[in-house]
Amino acid sequence: MRVLGVDPGLTRCGLGVVDGAGGRRVRCVAVDVVRTPADAPLPERLLAVGAEVERWIERHRPDVVAVERVFSQHNVRTVMGTAQAAAVAITCAARRAIPVALHTPSEVKAAVTGNGRADKAQVGSMVTRLLQLETTPRPADAADALALAICHVWRGGMHRRLEEARMKVVAGR
Numbered sequence: 001m002r003v004l005g006v007d008p009g010l011t012r013c014g015l016g017v018v019d020g021a022g023g024r025r026v027r028c029v030a031v032d033v034v035r036t037p038a039d040a041p042l043p044e045r046l047l048a049v050g051a052e053v054e055r056w057i058e059r060h061r062p063d064v065v066a067v068e069r070v071f072s073q074h075n076v077r078t079v080m081g082t083a084q085a086a087a088v089a090i091t092c093a094a095r096r097a098i099p100v101a102l103h104t105p106s107e108v109k110a111a112v113t114g115n116g117r118a119d120k121a122q123v124g125s126m127v128t129r130l131l132q133l134e135t136t137p138r139p140a141d142a143a144d145a146l147a148l149a150i151c152h153v154w155r156g157g158m159h160r161r162l163e164e165a166r167m168k169v170v171a172g173r
Contacts, residue, residue, distance in 0.1 A: 031146055124143040
């Protein structure tokens with residue numbers, strides 16, 4: 001399975017592609033960060049993020065796009081920008097009929113480190129170790145995108161099976 005992980009953001013949007021299968025070794029295919037200037041108009045920033053996500057989808061042909069589920073923060077402006085960038089990534093995948101999975105930050109941290117409250121340094125360290133990279137991807141958004149992809153490779157099958165079971169129950173009513 002090939003997963004494109006997207007750590008959404010307007011100033012920095014992490015992108016990471018991982019190959020792997022549930023419970024097995026994962027391999028880093030590519031990682032980078034899309035950057036947009038904070039002083040650029042919002043539509044231009046969203047277009048830039050979208051264009052790069054489209055390029056990554058075209059170049060890497062993921063089976064699934066895993067996006068960090070936006071969570072409530074104290075700074076509403078930050079949450080809005082993050083949600084807008086997430087929506088752009090989801091739309092890019094939907095245009096190509098690529099399934100999208102949303103994972104919470106604590107779910108990703110638990111999958112990668114074993115601790116849902118791990119800090120960014122711990123996540124970066126484990127991503128580096130799991131993918132056998134020489135250096136930790138920087139900035140943290142890049143490591144977070146890879147962590148999202150790893151999380152989906154390892155947990156995505158479980159989520160799919162649970163959804164299939166739920167649909168059978170619903171259909172049986």
